[in-house]
Amino acid sequence: MIFEVFRRERQGQPFQHAGSVDAPDGRFAEIYAREQYGRRQESAALWLVPREAVREVDEFPDEFDLKYRRVDGYSIKARLKEARAAAEDVARSRDAFSAGEIR
């Protein structure tokens, strides 16, 4: 049986995935996880989860490209580039006007 091992480094911190152990049952897994993830005092607590208990979700379709729902928000790179180009145009016209080239 494979157990996924989560490790809490210090009291109050979140558990984070540390690795896994292969063991005949939960009791063996406890001893093995203790030896592999705890014997150097590197953990305040461990969680052992049988791999079958883990429900994995790994598909996130976004067919309509709904960028506004994404964690990174809109991509503003392209718009920023346009805005910079426009600003440069304005500056160039103003300089030309000051220099008397445009009346």
Place this chain on the structure above:
Amino acid sequence: MTARVDRLLELADDELIVGWRNSEWTGIAPFLEEDVAFSSIAQNEIGHARALYELAASDLGTDADALAFDRRPDEYRCAPLVQLRFVPDWASTVARHFLYETADTVRIGALKESVDPAVAGIAAKIDREEVYHRIHAEMWIDRLGEEPAVRSALEGLWGQALGVVDEELRLELAHRLKAKLGWAPADAQPVERGAHLPELEALWEEMTMVRRSAPAGARW
């Protein structure tokens, strides 16, 4: 040599030699996780030996390394049970591990009540680590105890196990073993400490090789 030093050396020699024997599985245990766990247990036993040697050494005016490595094989006081070499026989290893850890539990339990505060203190510290060795040994017995190879190893080593503890603790040890296994051999005679098996000498040769090869007083 005082009775206290005698007692400490018996214990320390048992822990050093069983730790060494267990470490012979490093790299070749039945599977990776067990390899890590059993090697870690071996390291713990050798750590206990060090603490016990240090206590004895302070009485004798020497140091732990000298006690661990500079004596002749026939000066070691370890019980025959820990001297036996079992690699690659995992069934006998599991049997010895369980018998030794149970004997150690009984012995350390008695030493925790010692009137000597240094001995009682070190026994309490050792006991806190031994808890996990015990759990580990009992798990294996729950899993393999009824296998013929393990069962016959348990029967064959029973007398050696009784010899690990003092006479007055043997009844308690026999009770504990029987309580866990549900059976006990009809007539197992204790094998007393003091015998030196040929395989101890071979272990000693290997264990002290580096120490003996270096000039006296070498620093590492």
